Structure formats: C-alpha cells, structure tokens
Amino acid sequence: MICLSEDNLRGLVHVVDDDVTLADGLSNQLKSSGFDVQNHRSPAAFVQARREAEACCLLLSIEFPTANGLDFQEILPAVGIHLPVILMTQHPDINWSIRGMKAGAVDFLLKPLHEAEVLSSVRTALQKDRERHAEDARRRKADAKLARLTARERQVMGHVVRGLMNKQIAGVLGLSEITVKLHRGSMMRKMAVRNVPDLVRAVEFSGASVLAH
Incomplete structure (x- = not known):
C-alpha cells in the first residue's frame, strides 16, 4: 500500500x-x-x-x-x-x-x-x-447486502423500488399484507436503509437487477 x-x-x-x-x-x-x-x-x-x-x-x-x-x-x-x-x-x-x-x-x-x-x-x-476505488468498494458493500436477501425479500424489494404499497405488493405476490410487512422489514434491515429513497439509491448504486416478477 x-x-x-x-x-x-x-x-x-x-x-x-x-x-x-x-x-x-x-x-x-x-x-x-x-x-x-x-x-x-x-x-x-x-x-x-x-x-x-x-x-x-x-x-x-x-x-x-x-x-x-x-x-x-x-x-x-x-x-x-x-x-x-x-x-x-x-x-x-x-x-x-x-x-x-x-x-x-x-x-x-x-x-x-x-x-x-x-x-x-x-x-x-x-x-x-x-x-x-471508493465507488467500487461501496458497490461491493451494496452487493454483499443484496446477497443476504432471501428470494422473497428480493421480490418484495423489487416492488417497493417500483413504488408499490404493501397492500399492492400483497395482491401481486398472493400474500397477506402482514407477511409483506415482515418481509419488507427484514429486507430494509439487511439493506441498512431507513426509507424507500435510500433503498432506491442503494439498489441503483449496486447495479443489481431487482425487477419484480
């Protein structure tokens, strides 16, 4: 060094x-x-x-x-x-x-x-x-957080990033709204973000594809 x-x-x-x-x-x-x-x-x-x-x-x-x-x-x-x-x-x-x-x-x-x-x-x-180098390090950190998400949490995140509300996400995924809230809370904690704008920035920065299906 x-x-x-x-x-x-x-x-x-x-x-x-x-x-x-x-x-x-x-x-x-x-x-x-x-x-x-x-x-x-x-x-x-x-x-x-x-x-x-x-x-x-x-x-x-x-x-x-x-x-x-x-x-x-x-x-x-x-x-x-x-x-x-x-x-x-x-x-x-x-x-x-x-x-x-x-x-x-x-x-x-x-x-x-x-x-x-x-x-x-x-x-x-x-x-x-x-x-x-600093940007690469931030991207690797964001990618590491994304890697911790379950498949369902990634699905929920994709819909959150698109601007859907919990009730809408529940309808799309065929889940109860309470279940969506649980997945969403876990996803936000793992991503270390407090609100949707921060989540969007983290996802955009990582360059990962999180489009919900």
Whole structure:
C-alpha cells in the first residue's frame, strides 16, 4: 500500500514511453514530488510488468515505433485495466486530442513537458482513481447486502423500488399484507436503509437487477 502525503496526492504513476531520456527525467521529477513511479518502454511492457497500488494513473505516450498509444488506450477497458490516462505527444494534432478525450483521457500534454502541468494532471488522475476505488468498494458493500436477501425479500424489494404499497405488493405476490410487512422489514434491515429513497439509491448504486416478477 502506498503511504499518502498529508494533502493526499501521492500514488503510483506508470510512465509508458520509449524515449529513455524523457521517461527517466519525468520519473525523477515525479519521485521528487513524492510519487511512486514505474517506467515501461512500450504498452506491452506495461501490461506485463505493471504494479497495482491504492491509486494509480498512466502517463502514456502516443508515438511508438510499432504501436499507437491511442489504440492502446482504447483497448484498456477490454483487458480489465481501468486506470486514468494522461496522453503525451510531440504533435499537437486536434484529431488525436479529440479521440483521446472521447476515450476518457484526463489530459493531453505536449512534449516537451512542463513540470507544473504534469504534476497537476497526475494529481487529478490519481484523485479520479481513488474515487473509482471508493465507488467500487461501496458497490461491493451494496452487493454483499443484496446477497443476504432471501428470494422473497428480493421480490418484495423489487416492488417497493417500483413504488408499490404493501397492500399492492400483497395482491401481486398472493400474500397477506402482514407477511409483506415482515418481509419488507427484514429486507430494509439487511439493506441498512431507513426509507424507500435510500433503498432506491442503494439498489441503483449496486447495479443489481431487482425487477419484480
């Protein structure tokens, strides 16, 4: 685990560039600012040797002898890599910039790089990755709560989320209203929510399908 600085800015930065001089200089700058850095000479090398950390980002060059950084950026989600990407290039091509941003790039930096711009972009990217990890943790927690529900409780929850009242749910499921209340109470306790709006948010956040049948 990476130790964070007081202002919560540190993290692991993956630098992917075949320009050894530039990559080493960039690495030294980032390390002097308290970041952990791992250099990779190609996208393939990054995939093979990358380390994980509490917060990571990717400083990715576009130009490689046998690869294109934009192509690599676009396939990252498909191979299970969801790190924030900062693109670097020697050529101020507006089409490249648009393509990179549409693919979710945090920033598009022109070489020669300026230290202040790099540090600002890296801090933004690392914060985005921390937020992603926090969201993933909340989703896992919500999914764990859903997993505790019985099949009947999930049915009741589906109808509650749709806005049905206990009497209506009882009619749909062929249960007594008292039985519905019992299932509903148990479901709300397991989901750790106090009201329907909180339940709806929890279900939406988890991304689970709770449509009642």
